[in-house]
Amino acid sequence: MGFWKSLFATSDATPSKPAPTNDYPEFNGTSSTNPRIFFSTDREIDLYDLEELCDAVGWSRRPLRKVKKAIQHSFLVVSMWEQRGAQRRLVGFSRATSDHAFNATIWDVVVHPDYQGKGLGKALMKQVIKKLRSEDISNITLFADPQVIDFYRGLGFMPDPEGIKGMFWYPD
Numbered sequence: 001m002g003f004w005k006s007l008f009a010t011s012d013a014t015p016s017k018p019a020p021t022n023d024y025p026e027f028n029g030t031s032s033t034n035p036r037i038f039f040s041t042d043r044e045i046d047l048y049d050l051e052e053l054c055d056a057v058g059w060s061r062r063p064l065r066k067v068k069k070a071i072q073h074s075f076l077v078v079s080m081w082e083q084r085g086a087q088r089r090l091v092g093f094s095r096a097t098s099d100h101a102f103n104a105t106i107w108d109v110v111v112h113p114d115y116q117g118k119g120l121g122k123a124l125m126k127q128v129i130k131k132l133r134s135e136d137i138s139n140i141t142l143f144a145d146p147q148v149i150d151f152y153r154g155l156g157f158m159p160d161p162e163g164i165k166g167m168f169w170y171p172d
């Protein structure tokens with residue numbers, strides 16, 4: 001945990017592209033024994049890498065053409081990568097949709113099981129929130145699976161504030 005935290009402490013808060021240029025200062029000097037975590041807002045994510053990440057946490061597969069469309073039309077995409085030498089691995093992902101003024105909703109928050117429990121999910125969410133706040137979005141919502149309510153609670157999210165209920169409509 002302390003190891004990852006020390007990486008974040010030195011990282012640039014502004015997400016950068018994972019490829020092709022190496023414009024993120026913390027990459028410098030990485031080696032196979034000195035892995036680094038970085039964030040990116042680049043939407044050009046390999047959909048098979050993303051599918052593999054979602055498979056790893058047991059999510060149902062979705063048609064890739066729809067995933068691609070969802071990413072393209074999201075307001076914000078934040079991916080999290082591990083760099084080990086020249087190798088980069090997608091280890092986390094999240095995206096948000098928005099009206100670009102008041103509201104944003106966060107979707108598809110995921111950290112690869114090999115990287116869970118190290119503070120990375122929290123770091124990923126903080127990047128998303130920071131980016132949304134920098135766009136002056138003040139109402140940030142999400143839909144939490146029951147088993148992760150406390151994860152989001154720890155980040156300041158409240159279930160049903162002032163009695164507000166999430167309501168859903170599904171086709172028959």
Ligand SMILES: CC(C)(COP(=O)(O)OP(=O)(O)OC[C@H]1O[C@@H](n2cnc3c(N)ncnc32)[C@H](O)[C@@H]1OP(=O)(O)O)[C@@H](O)C(=O)NCCC(=O)NCCS
Nearest residue numbers: 057109110111116117118119120121122144145147150151
């Ligand atoms: C939920 C998820 C993103 C959390 O990522 P993570 O990297 O393991 O979380 P972190 O290590 O950053 O944990 C941050 C804090 O939340 C807590 N936490 C993490 N997962 C939790 C859970 N399922 N329930 C309650 N608390 C949890 C941690 O104990 C930690 O607490 P601390 O700050 O007091 O130390 C990750 O477990 C995941 O990808 N799960 C599968 C996909 C999923 O369910 N996504 C959410 C869909 S709504």
